[in-house]
Amino acid sequence: MASYIENKVGISECFLSDILAGHLKENLRALIHNNLLVAAGTGNADKLIHNDKVRSDAIYWLDKKHNNPYENEFFVQIESFIAYLNSSCYAGITGYEFHYSLYESGSFYKNHLNQFQDNSSRQFSMISYLNSNWTERDGGELLVHQAGYDQKISPTQGKTIFFKSNELEHEVLVTQERRMSVTGWLKWD
Template sequence: MKNQFDVLIDSYLENKIGIDSRFLDAALSEGLQQNILQLQKDKLMKVAGIGNELIMDAEQKMRTDKIHWLEEKTDNRFEQEFLSKMHDFIGYLNRTCYTGINACEFHYAVYEEGSFYKRHIDQFKNDDNRKFSMINYLNDNWIEEDGGQLLVYKDAVVQKILPHSQTTVFFKSNEMEHEVTKANRPRMSVTGWLKRI
């Protein structure tokens, strides 16, 4: 019997980039999207940084998105459901692929019109705890002209992924260079890392 996580894991094993267009159900995706809109209204989304506290990029030329970190001890029901799903996924990933993941961290991300994130890799040079990157998209009715595509560089091939609502993308943090093209409308996601610490 197929597990709910097999689509994402099987596509990762086949292509080194896991994609599941229905990883989040519609109600959860909508609830998380509404959380971002409320955070924006309350001015709680902050300009994202580059690097960790030891190697911070002060000039911010690489990215222009805004973020808000999710807390494990949240009382928001959509965040609780999302984090529970992530922990279930980690458990299944560890049982089936022996990854040894024992932690995770996620944040809301919004790319306002004109925002981007240049080509980069997710693992810090001075910290290799991040093992897998996961991006969970929350955007309804996204089309090519809206921009904001995720470009993933794999060997000599560039894979372009539209940030459609409910879609999740999964890849190794130290292997896949990627970027977000300039968004022509607000683009929302919950993005994070599966870690071994």
Template sequence: MSQKFDELINSFIDNNVGIAGNFLSASLSENLRQNIYSLQKGEQMKYAGIGNEAIAEATQKMRGDKIYWLDKKNNNVHEQKFLDRVENFIDHLNKTCYTGINDYEFHYAVYEQGSAYKKHKDQFKTDNKRKYSLICYLNNGWKPADGGELLIYQNEKIQTISPNAQKAVFFKSDEMEHEVLTANKPRMSITGWLKRS
């Protein structure tokens, strides 16, 4: 996996936004999708809140995704594999770039048809522990007409990234303003942050 880790890091160094296709294997991506379907069936996906307050309103205007936090205590083999990959990436990142990352948090994110997330940064004003954002997409056969692209704003330029399965996107949480365009069909990902306390 070090080749994929390097692809993500090197593209980040070149453009401040790292992108790696096939960061997740096809089988892991599909198994994580199936996890989301199970969570949806059990009504465990909940509308996300804004900021680090315990606020989650289904009618909020800023974001419309539903989430479920990953945790090794969930004892889900596919989540374990994903989080193991994240830990291996952090080890590689720390060894090659001396970032000092020592923690992380990730959640499933589902944008149902018609939902979006307006322009924002990922680091809280009252908490600077989030250093890097890492998004891994789980959408098979995604087409331009499906919408839901990630827009990243940088130096008057806008980078458009399609949320295709297995792809990972990596950027600094406190620097990059970004948004998710309206999804025209359900859009799935795992989104999280590499942290330094």
């Protein structure tokens, strides 16, 4: 993710293999079919707010307790990435949390930072996309606001985005197609 050094947004076009991305997408589709996703909110714990004028996606938290082989494979890859960050950059990451994220057609997430006002444990944000055959007319891009310019990133399958949670405001533009990802944070616990 050399692009992280250049412009504070790391982009790996193939962080997830097509096979793993496909399995995670099937997991998410099964969760959708079984109505297990919940409306996403903003804030944490007692300060959680649901406002579909700000955010209109649905989520489902990944957990090792699910004992899902593909989620566990994803966790192994994340743990390897954390070990690399800690050994090469002295990042001090000690934990992580991830959820599936589903944006149905017409969904969006307005401009925001990925860190709570009363808890700075989220150090890095990561988004791994599960959308094959995505085109520009499908919308749903991640728009990252940088000093002096905006960076628009398409949510194509296998691509993973990585950035500091407290530095870059960003938003998910309105999607015209079902948009799926695994989204989460590398943390200081």
